[in-house]
Amino acid sequence: MVESGHVTVIRQMTYRPVERRAAAVETMTFDRLRERNDGGTQRADFHVLAVVDAGRGSVTVDFLRHPLRERSAVWIPPAAVHRWDDIAGVAGHVVLFVPTAPVTPTTRELVASPDVAAHWSIPEADWPFVDAARNHLVLEASAPPGDLATELPGILLSALIGRLRPPHGGARSAHPVFRLFRSSVEAHFRRHHDAGYYARTLGYAPRTLSRAVQQATGRTAKAYIVDRIVLEAKRLLAHDRLTAAACADTLGFPDASNFSVFFRKATGLRPGAWQATVAIV
Incomplete structure (x- = not known):
């Protein structure tokens, strides 16, 4: 290492x-x-x-x-x-x-x-x-x-x-629909933020997909996608020290303003303010 x-x-x-x-x-x-x-x-x-x-x-x-x-x-x-x-x-x-x-x-x-x-x-x-x-x-x-x-x-x-026997964080079920959704989100969350996209791509009705994700994680499909995007945004802000504009481009948002609104709604802080609070030495 x-x-x-x-x-x-x-x-x-x-x-x-x-x-x-x-x-x-x-x-x-x-x-x-x-x-x-x-x-x-x-x-x-x-x-x-x-x-x-x-x-x-x-x-x-x-x-x-x-x-x-x-x-x-x-x-x-x-x-x-x-x-x-x-x-x-x-x-x-x-x-x-x-x-x-x-x-x-x-x-x-x-x-x-x-x-x-x-x-x-x-x-x-x-x-x-x-x-x-x-x-x-x-x-x-x-x-x-x-x-x-x-x-x-x-x-x-x-x-x-x-x-x-490592447990899945927040995933209480190995529902096959959820597993497919999880893999698809991991592959495409940087460009696709809409739960409807994953339902169409996987060939399931939105209600079926939502029910599977809810049973597995206790969250809606939309909330699962949001959490994954926020985690990646935090990594980019903390590790790569990206600006809001660069994060927006990397994560598929139209512009920095749109990304900032999304991030603040999810975390309570604007990207720059959150970045400044990360205590890293």
């Missing part, structure tokens, strides 16, 4: 294993993370999955702060803006992996989902299985490069993800 690109306020992290160039999975302890971490805010092009054994701390993911406690997990997907706020007393392991690393259909679908929760507690009954899966992955990932079977880390990563 190294830094690359133009460093402004948030560092862009690129996946690049030092010792095994072909490895799609890398592991490290929280001790090693502390050595590399300067307390700043980052955005990566890979997944970060952490398992906490002991201690207390916190991590901020996409502007929401989450507590770190014994037997808890953290999942930071690519492009998420994140900061390790307080990990001085935290023990455990961090797994870094590229999106294509998992090998089973279920775990690949899960990794591709934009709705995986950023943080959750691991049930006591699941902990022995999580611990064993994690330790096996860590052991295999530490093998000398010449002894490393390239498919094993992906297999063991899939086993760990399966045992962790």
Whole structure:
């Protein structure tokens, strides 16, 4: 894991294993993370999955702060803006992996989902299985490069993800219509903001689509789309330091004024005012 690109306020992290160039999975302890971490805010092009054994701390993911406690997990997907706020007393392991690393259909679908929760507690009954899966992955990932079977880390990563049972943030159902909608929004939200577009594209009546999204997330289809656009806008404002005009262009708004009205209605602040409040060091 190294830094690359133009460093402004948030560092862009690129996946690049030092010792095994072909490895799609890398592991490290929280001790090693502390050595590399300067307390700043980052955005990566890979997944970060952490398992906490002991201690207390916190991590901020996409502007929401989450507590770190014994037997808890953290999942930071690519492009998420994140900061390790307080990990001085935290023990455990961090797994870094590229999106294509998992090998089973279920775990690949899960990794591709934009709705995986950023943080959750691991049930006591699941902990022995999580611990064993994690330790096996860590052991295999530490093998000398010449002894490393390239498919094993992906297999063991899939086993760990399966045992962790990461919940979907706000998605209480795996309704097939919602899954299709979610994937379509992820692909097209920068240009299409209307729920009707997704209903037409997917071939469902607007009422059917709305019902599926409501059952899965507790939100309307329109609210789901708005939340996704707002999250991306915040990332662009905080990480790329874009102006309202640049955000409008990137996110498919007619002009800066239209985008500013949208953003203020969703957050209570104009884009520039929100950008100024983001405490990033």
